[in-house]
Amino acid sequence: MSNNIVLKAADLDGYLTDGDKENIKKMNTLYSSAIESYKQLSAGKTNPSLVKRETDKIIDLYDKMGTLMREVTASEKDIKVYSFEMPQPSHGEVSRLIAKLRDKRTAHDEFVYYVQRAFELLFNLAYGSGAAVSKNHLIVKTPVAQPVQNFAVHKIPDIDDTIKDSVMCVMLRGALLPSMIMSKEVQEYSSTGYVTPFALFKIKRDDSKMKENMEYVLDLDKSFFDLESLHGKDLIFADPMNATGGSLVTIVKYLLDQGVKPKSIKVFNVISALKGTLQIVRSIENITCYTLWMDPVLNDAAYILPGLGDAGDRLNGVDLDENPRNIIQLIADYGSNLASLYRSQVREIERTVLG
Numbered sequence: 514m515s516n517n518i519v520l521k522a523a524d525l526d527g528y529l530t531d532g533d534k535e536n537i538k539k540m541n542t543l544y545s546s547a548i549e550s551y552k553q554l555s556a557g558k559t560n561p562s563l564v565k566r567e568t569d570k571i572i573d574l575y576d577k578m579g580t581l582m583r584e585v586t587a588s589e590k591d592i593k594v595y596s597f598e599m600p601q602p603s604h605g606e607v608s609r610l611i612a613k614l615r616d617k618r619t620a621h622d623e624f625v626y627y628v629q630r631a632f633e634l635l636f637n638l639a640y641g642s643g644a645a646v647s648k649n650h651l652i653v654k655t656p657v658a659q660p661v662q663n664f665a666v667h668k669i670p671d672i673d674d675t676i677k678d679s680v681m682c683v684m685l686r687g688a689l690l691p692s693m694i695m696s697k698e699v700q701e702y703s704s705t706g707y708v709t710p711f712a713l714f715k716i717k718r719d720d721s722k723m724k725e726n727m728e729y730v731l732d733l734d735k736s737f738f739d740l741e742s743l744h745g746k747d748l749i750f751a752d753p754m755n756a757t758g759g760s761l762v763t764i765v766k767y768l769l770d771q772g773v774k775p776k777s778i779k780v781f782n783v784i785s786a787l788k789g790t791l792q793i794v795r796s797i798e799n800i801t802c803y804t805l806w807m808d809p810v811l812n813d814a815a816y817i818l819p820g821l822g823d824a825g826d827r828l829n830g831v832d833l834d835e836n837p838r839n840i841i842q843l844i845a846d847y848g849s850n851l852a853s854l855y856r857s858q859v860r861e862i863e864r865t866v867l868g
């Protein structure tokens with residue numbers, strides 16, 4: 514007998530305010546105009562004046578959508594969008610990084626490289642500069658031993674108290690590598706080298722469904738977690754994409770129904786759709802969503818537009834439905850370089866899975 518928890522799209526209805534719905538509608542209208550220009554661009558790519566005209570239109574529409582997203586999120590204290598929070602000089606770096614991830618020519622190795630950078634930036638957004646007044650000193654022994662052994666001093670924000678109760682909650686499988694990256698950031702900033710415990714949740718959107726009737730299936734038989742270890746903790750979710758918010762809400766609602774009372778919940782996404790972000794903060798209390806980039810809309814299949822496609826597939830490759838890899842096989846397929854980079858995290862995950 515299956516041991517699945519299922520959330521349906523309709524269960525998410527009712528959380529959004531009338532204002533949210535109005536803003537989502539405005540965004541859909543703007544994006545529909547962009548789609549008209551995409552069609553023209555694809556059809557007339559050999560006509561320079563058409564290309565210039567439609568490109569100008571798209572640039573203008575993206576400016577308008579960006580302004581609307583900034584306005585919508587400005588009054589939402591639980592939504593942190595990198596470019597809306599951080600100073601202007603850092604925006605170009607993030608914009609270029611997202612452009613690389615979106616590009617269909619960016620293959621697996623480069624995709625992994627940019628995802629690693631994305632989560633370092635997200636970590637910094639939540640815990641880094643300005644967040645901590647006091648500093649820890651790193652005293653580093655360098656390889657230079659002439660004329661004597663050299664040591665260097667580096668000051669980093671002292672975030673020991675903020676991270677000491679963190680638990681990584683992994684939404685398998687797209688979020689596996691991002692969660693290892695985030696846990697390693699915690700470890701590197703911790704003055705005691707704290708390695709987060711892991712809680713692993715096998716969650717899947719039903720790809721045969723559309724946005725309106727989407728189902729989010731949490732397979733408890735393929736999940737590994739200890740409810741007790743989540744009580745009073747700072748739960749961290751790090752997933753490349755948040756589209757409708759349904760996968761995240763399914764897990765968090767399940768945990769809350771089981772009586773788990775987290776101290777806080779932080780969600781980190783590389784790209785989050787406006788609607789999905791609003792669905793999360795409207796349906797869960799005490800949660801903060803950090804996203805490197807916000808995308809305007811979803812298509813009928815609940816994919817983010819313009820998006821970057823299926824992040825799980827781009828990170829992990831495609832699994833056959835009838836023969837999906839288990840978590841140990843997924844980690845093995847990252848290869849020895851990544852496995853050794855995230856050695857402590859792999860050890861912790863194996864302990865969680867194998868007992």
Ligand SMILES: O=P(O)(O)OC[C@H]1O[C@H](OP(=O)(O)OP(=O)(O)O)[C@H](O)[C@@H]1O
Nearest residue numbers: 685686687718755756757758759760825
């Ligand atoms: O906000 P939502 O609408 O719930 O969508 C977001 C989820 O979709 C992706 O996972 P997917 O279901 O594609 O599975 P995967 O992790 O195996 O790629 C992604 O990694 C998120 O977990």
Ligand SMILES: O=c1cc[nH]c(=O)[nH]1
Nearest residue numbers: 756816817822823824
């Ligand atoms: O656009 C999307 C939506 C969900 N999951 C993804 O990987 N991409």
